[in-house]
Amino acid sequence: MWRLANILLFVIVALAPSGLDSYVGVVGSPATEPALAIIVNHANPVENFSYEDLRKIFLGERSHWPNGRRITLVMLDPSQPERKVVLRDIYGMSEKDLNNHFIQGVFSGEVFVSPKTLANSADVLKFVFNVPGAIGYVLASDVDSSVKVLRVDGRLPDDKDYRFRLGARPGN
């Protein structure tokens, strides 16, 4: 039995998660990189989100806003660089992992609705403008007055320590 336990312990140590999996997020990214704005409808009373809460929304682990309205997550097409930032900095997943996450989430009943995918920032702006419960992301430079930009951990895209930037790497 001890031998089996030792073998098991060895296997666990050998298979322990690598540094990539334990990656948490981007802190202190250079402000010169284009920032990604998290946008919601103007009717949404939320102004600020913690990074963890935002992550839960993007994972589909939260289904309703505090005002009771259903959350509708909108993602950009996989070809868009903004999506790569979201996969890296919010999900910490590859496209395949994200796909599996939502298939399994819907299958197990934990995720109510999969994200909607739109082709470009203009479509995302239109969608968020029209759907009160929507949340999405676009480059901060693409944002117009039709939507509201959320603070994440109290910071806006113009702030120095804002998390989500194109090209920023973990630990930068």
Add this chain to the structure above:
Amino acid sequence: MFFSPRSVVGLSKDRLARRMVAEHIAPMALLLVVAMLMAGSVRAQQASVLDSDKQTIELLVRRIDQLEARIAQLESGKSPASGATATAAASPPAEPARAAQEPPTEPSEPQRADLSKTLLNIRGFGDITFHRDTAKGEHFDPGIGTLTGNTTSFSLGQLDMFVTSDISDRFKFLSEIVFEAGLDNSFGVDVERYLLQYSPSDYFNVSVGRYHTAIGYYNTAYHHSTWLQTTTGRPFLFAFEDSGGILPIHNVGVSATGLIPSGGLGLHYVAEVGNGRSSSSPNVEAVQNRVDENSGKSFNLALYVRPSAVRGLQAGFSVYHDHLTPIGLPNISENIFAVHAIFIRPSFEWLNETLLVRHALNGTSRVFETPGFYTQLSKRFGSYRPYFRYQYVNASDVEPVFPQVGLMHGPSFGLRYDPSESVTLKLQYDYTDLRHQTPINGVATQLGFTF
């Protein structure tokens, strides 16, 4: 007064002519003039009508042109990726004043109102397995997680049609319809899940229908698809009822789930009330879909945490209680205690579950306790994921509800390869030690897919 014939004639001619002019020609001329005037008026009116029609036609043609241009504009602006959601983006943000007068609507509402369109979302899962082991006769094969014969076989796995429907903002229908071949090679159809879900908030969601009982972790995480699972089959602890499993995997009743405000701890609850499993005879359907064999109901309560500080960790426990009424035996009080701790990240997986099934015969001191556990480890290297599982279950040979189970334990080693996002190929070796029987060696190769 007398007139000469000539004079009379001459007079008559003049008078006649005047009279004719006065009595006939003038009116006729007048009539003709009037008629001509009227005809002119009619022609004028006809011309006016024609002009009006022409204007109308021109307007209509212009309108058609406008509509055709609008359709072309909409069609050109509708990208393939946006799909159904493109219809949602009706008002451009460049016109906020105009859009502000039109209350924004949810994108799918018009579709929901359109009864000519289906609300169904369908995803399918399937697998085909080639397997061989050293067992004799009909037995449980850990390689495929179900009952099998003793020959080398290609086996069609469950064809799982997973159907969901967003009925409204807060109601959703979910079902799993499974086509499965039995040991007699004939296909049967089972409705494995059949749920109407009401989701008013993150703190309270309720489902009514047939569900997978929230005992432990595996049963509500993987359901009927092998494609989602790392291994070729379910752990024996979570084998389906018709595959000789020891748990009430399915239940019919009400299930409530939700968050408990707990900050970063991420505490969740599950509370279930259902018919429980049948126990009157091993030959009856295990899941009491329509008629409960007794009026007592099963209860299950589960609590688990997902702390935000350790991403991928879930730990919790569940307590299940039911009252069984087997024929020829005293009634049985059934309690199932389960504890789990799992750690899953995209490239690493470590599942640990242990449980105890306790059957107490009422009116006697006889209690049968069946412990079991499994641990499963895997790590992904690109498209490859080697894995290891050790499982154990130890039931008494005279266990009143599942006497066929006995002792079963042993390791499984395998490799999962994902050549594409939707197809997976697995190779697994199993060694299973049994009480009073020769150990079983088995190999299985499985092709799993989703569509």
